[in-house]
Amino acid sequence: MSISLNSQTKKALVEILKFSLENPYSDFYRRKYAPLKLKHINEDNIGNIFVSLPLLTKDDLLASPPFDRIFTKIHSPYVISSTSGTTGKGPVIIFINTPSETAEGQLTWGKINAQCGLFLFPPGVQWQLLTTMIRAFPVYIGNPYQMKETAEIASRIKIDTIATTPTALQHFLIFLEPAYDISKIKHILFRGEPLSKAQQTFFRNKFPNAIFNLLYGMREAGQIGVQCDVLSMREEPIYHLRSDKFFIEILPAENEEAGELVLTHLRKDPTLLIRYRTGDLGWFLRDEKCSCELNFPLFKLFGRNRRETIHAGGVVFEAETFNVILKDFLENIQNNFEAHFYQRLIQDKIQYDIVVRVIPKGSVNEMLKIRLEESLNNRLRISNRFSFSELIRQDLFSPIKVEFADPDTQIYKMPLLYKLVSHF
């Protein structure tokens, strides 16, 4: 197997791979790639070699001590950041050189003409965003633990731009709306969580004059995608992917239409990622051209964050809670499933839907679907004391629906790493 690459990409990948293998600071990739016995890497064979490299996962990063994974001489200024930990696993610790992030700042704030901004994130989070924001205009750093006070100050200094998470903004609005004419808000930059369709509609009604700007990134990799003025008006999860910073693969690679986003650094970052599985799904919009001047490819994200746990409606769901019930049906379905989580706006309230996709063995029948749905809705437990059926009674969730997946679709050909998929 091989991939076709242009000469510039070949050159960059050869350089990065050599950098990783000959690295004086870390033997992480030397050890990882040792079984491949790689040698004589050059621009003629990189296409073959690259696709033979094993993928990198978050678990791989977790398994090695943070200081064993630094690939550059650490010099100031740099920052140590971390991902949030998942159940039973710690956070991944990441080292980032701050000067290299200035391009991100230009892309994020270059076009925004703000008078005064509010930065509203928990302490220690989104510091990269903050450092680039304060270079662009005056910024008030709000306190998400004191929303009332933050709203009063924000109204006195007449903010017109907000950088925050959708959840924080929902909460902040309770205090900001009575204190300030929120039609004065011109830009809202969402970061940290995806913005669901339901939230988008909700905020669109509240902020009629604001442009919403979504950033797509993850702590391990920093900024991955940006929205220009044109894309932010479309209000769909379409991004310019940072092809200057990453070599981007979509797996399964045979059909480059939809699949999982896999990233390789094109620059020598302290925390170097090579073929890193993001767990995020999407596809390139190859036939579309954006009218802005950015030369980055267009990518539409869907089913972000395939993972083992999902926070929805104040409750944490784990893949295992679904698995316990579904394994009773292994005579009828394959040992594989995905639970998709959605949000909907109903009047002024956000409701959650869950669709569980399973792959039937043999023919599809309606009775099996009903039995699966009944079992899931009646037996699913959130904790020892708490059952899912109570969440349905409280109107927070609608009853779980079951869908039979076609085993031949691309997505199911790919081994599933995570079984919960968030669509918000």
Ligand SMILES: [Zn+2]
């Ligand atoms: Zn654009």
